[in-house]
Amino acid sequence: MKFFHLSDLHIGLKLINRDLTEDQVYILNQITEMAAREKPDAVVIAGDLYDRAVPSAEAVELFDHFVSGLTEAVPEAQIMMISGNHDSAPRIDVFRKVLRHQRIHMIGIPPQKPDERIEQVTLRDAFGPVHFYLLPFVKPSMVRQITGTREDGTGLSYDEALHRLIGREELNRSERNVLVSHQFYIQTGADPEQVERADSETRTVGNIDAVQADVLEPFDYAALGHIHRPMQVGSSAFRYCGTPLACSVSEAGQQKGVIEVTLEEKGVVKTRVLPLKPLRQVRVVEGLLEDVLNQAGTDYTSVVLTDPEDLEVFDVNDRLRYAFPNLLNIRRKTCSEQAVRRSAQARQIPDAYELCLSFLGESDEAQQELLKEIIHQVSEVQP
Secondary structure, three states: OEEEEEOOOOEOOEEOOEEOHHHHHHHHHHHHHHHHHHOOOEEEEOOOOEOOOOOOHHHHHHHHHHHHHHHHHOOOOEEEEEOOOOOOHHHHHOOHHHHHOOOEEEEOOOOOOOOOOOEEEEEEEOOEEEEEEEEOOOOHHHHHHHHOOOOOOOOOOHHHHHHHHHHOOOOOOOOEEEEEEEOEEEOOOOOHHHOOOOOOOOOOHHHOOEEEHHHHOOOOEEEEEOOOOOEEOOOOOEEEOOOOOOOOHHHOOOOOEEEEEEEOOOOOEEEEEEEOOOOOOEEEEEEOHHHHHOOOOOOEEEEEEOOOOOOOOOOHHHHHHHHOOOEEEEEEOOOOHHHHHHHHHHHOOOOHHHHHHHHHOOOOHHHHHHHHHHHHHHHHOOO
16 A cells, blocks of 8 residues: 655745745646656645635635646545644535545544544555544644543643544554544653744644654554654654645755655555655855855845844845845844844743733643643734
8 A cells, every 4th residue: 555645735825925836836746746657545635735724716726736636647546635723624624525435535624523533534455454544633622522621620631632532543453554633743751842843833832732642653654744844753654744845944955755655564664755846945045245145046045144244235135136036035143232132131021821820820730731722822813
């Protein structure tokens, strides 16, 4: 059984001030050509199909173009996708039952009632069945009717909710099982603060959405989405494939790709990364102005000037924009004593969570978790 694992398409994304439509068309066509060449039995997309809950008409058109291209490139393959935290779950879920008969499984809404289960798609090969469990992005409040609460009546954390939700599935461990999920999984016992994150990722206050990866152990492979760089989570079989295209300057220099997964007999999982080549790279060019100008190019470029003194050149911005037609931004690495002083003062200002915590005084762990969740929900709706 061979399938492609990709995620975090973020169709409709803008990179700072740049429209990436042309770049996304280019990379999605490359994935389609790759599928036509490699002939996978399934294509799995682990969430964040769009960059925003209400995508533009152009973004929807591009997604339609991509899915149509895949169905033509591999007409016998099953195409499975779930919603991520950037997607509108009801929009992704539309025509779910109808599309299933066309080998397309778009799962936007997770199980929410006690009699509902994680959507399952079963494929077969010479070694028997392979069960794909398609779990869209989950917040504890979405599945409360299923997972319940703690003994004291307080709500469950992300980690507790996901463990209860996945744990109730009756997996046949003698057969091959694959989980497709869009969450922030971390290696069991690891500090979520130490996980390298991209600037383009949505983060919660206090990393309350972290889920321990031991919940993945019943599965032969976990096709994960949400983290934007390729990463393993405690096992070579539990993987984030990363974005197919850099979504922020912090992803400059990353090699993007599609993970091709081959499941042989139970317990044998082989993977290889099929590299993707973008239309334009994301680069960070740092140095003195004249040295920077000598590295001119058409890639998406963030310029960091390190000239020790203020530049007495009135047309610096124009010269840089001419050298780099796809310039993203210009930054200075040096700063005045006044700027240093302002930065030091800013660092002394506590964040919203610390400020509220100091106001409340003594609080137990449950109250602190509730406070983090409230601050996170408020920050999500801020413009």
